[in-house]
Amino acid sequence: MSTTQEIEQGLIDLLRRVYGEDLSSVVVYGSYVAGNYRYKSSDINLLVLLQNCSPDSLERLGREGKGFLKKHRVTPLILTTAEFTASADVFPMEYMDIIARHKVLLGEDPTEHVQFSHRNLRHELEHQLRGALISLRQLVLAARGRKRLLSAELKSWTGSMAAIFRGLVRLRGVEDVATEFSALIEQVNALYELQPGPFLSLLSMREGGGGNPVELVSELLPRLEHLISVIDAHEVDR
Known part of the structure; x- marks a missing residue:
């Protein structure tokens, strides 16, 4: 066995x-x-x-x-x-x-x-994205300038983004959703013009790479704001 x-x-x-x-x-x-x-x-x-x-x-x-x-x-x-x-x-x-x-x-x-609609998916995605934006700002505040602590918190924060990205891909009707986060980032970029650089840097940091976490947050925030605006305006007919 x-x-x-x-x-x-x-x-x-x-x-x-x-x-x-x-x-x-x-x-x-x-x-x-x-x-x-x-x-x-x-x-x-x-x-x-x-x-x-x-x-x-x-x-x-x-x-x-x-x-x-x-x-x-x-x-x-x-x-x-x-x-x-x-x-x-x-x-x-x-x-x-x-x-x-x-x-x-x-x-x-x-x-x-199980039955569900893409309207419900759009609503939850907006809820989760706005929550991710708020939590990212809170991480910077709670770190109080301690970059090592902020880096550690960002690594944990990455996990929630993977689930959101899978939802974003499915909202556009794509059934073949990537399982690896790097490929998932590229899928979201192709569908939403994400400009994936900050998220790829985040993935590199999670896997042991370096980088300035404060600068990374400053790059991530506008990308989240972009996704929120797209999902907020997204119309679903089913």
Whole structure:
């Protein structure tokens, strides 16, 4: 049995033991399925759907699964089946990510029943972009001139931009969305005239490259403002 098979069977056994007949579906998604999963360095995104979700059962999963979940870097998202189906209009970016790259470990495929509109996607993208702009300004303020701290915070901030960029590509009807961030930046540039230099510099910094983080922020902010203006004016007919 391979390492991934052992992890998957371990997850199924743990969840069956904790939730029993309340367990409806178990789905892994994201990098684990996309082909760029790295054992002990990549997180495993896990969707667990239940018929009923009680605080007691959550506490039990945390208690009984803490060693296994921590060892394998598992990040569980636990919802009832009804909640998952009803939330697609609120979280279209996240749902599109799940639909694009997922694997059902147990039960039915919950994504087959999901419906959402590009209007909802446009709305969430604007919300996320404006939030990213505000958080970037807050990072500079919180760093108080400490460039090393700002560099570290920028590396973490990059992760949220990857999810936003995937949503931007899908908003334009592109189904073949890049999985590597560098290729994703180029896709967004082609669709939105991003001028990708600052984001490529951000990627280089995340991967260990140098650079002045304050200058980088000053270059990133107008590019975010550009994307916000484009999405704010974007008209969706479906």
